[in-house]
Amino acid sequence: xxxxxxxxxxxxxxxxxxxxxxxxxxxxxxxxxxxxxxxxxxxxxxxxxxxxxxxxxxxxxxxxxxxxxxxxxxxxxxxxxxxxxxxxxxxxxxxxxxxx
Numbered sequence: 001x002x003x004x005x006x007x008x009x010x011x012x013x014x015x016x017x018x019x020x021x022x023x024x025x026x027x028x029x030x031x032x033x034x035x036x037x038x039x040x041x042x043x044x045x046x047x048x049x050x051x052x053x054x055x056x057x058x059x060x061x062x063x064x065x066x067x068x069x070x071x072x073x074x075x076x077x078x079x080x081x082x083x084x085x086x087x088x089x090x091x092x093x094x095x096x097x098x099x100x
Contacts, residue, residue: 001027001030001047001069001070001072002027002028002069002070002071002072003025003027003043003056003064003069003071004025004027004028004070004071004072004095005023005025005026005060005061005064005071005072005073005074005076006022006023006024006027006028006073006074006076007021007057007076008020008024008025009076009077020050022053022054022055023053023054023055023056023057023059024051024052024053024054024060025053025054025060025063025064025069025071026050026051026052026053027047027050028047029048030043030045030048031043039046039054044068046064049053057073059075
């Protein structure tokens with residue numbers, strides 16, 4: 001079973017960056033079975049519920065190697081923020097027309 005080491009992106013519904021600085025080790029999901037009586041999906045793999053948080057990528061890699069866990073690292077994408085002020089909405093040189 002392989003694990004994924006990554007730094008999660010920020011939530012789309014929040015403007016803050018909470019829980020984006022730590023590294024997360026989580027196991028890859030396995031195949032699920034359909035329970036015949038009710039039709040629910042289930043799995044006997046409890047590792048899919050495990051999520052381990054680390055301060056640095058090196059700590060997560062060291063843990064995976066110490067425990068003999070196969071892993072892959074997903075590097076985070078850099079965020080490019082375009083800084084604007086409220087007054088930029090009313091500039092005459094604005095690209096695109098501002099309508100109310």
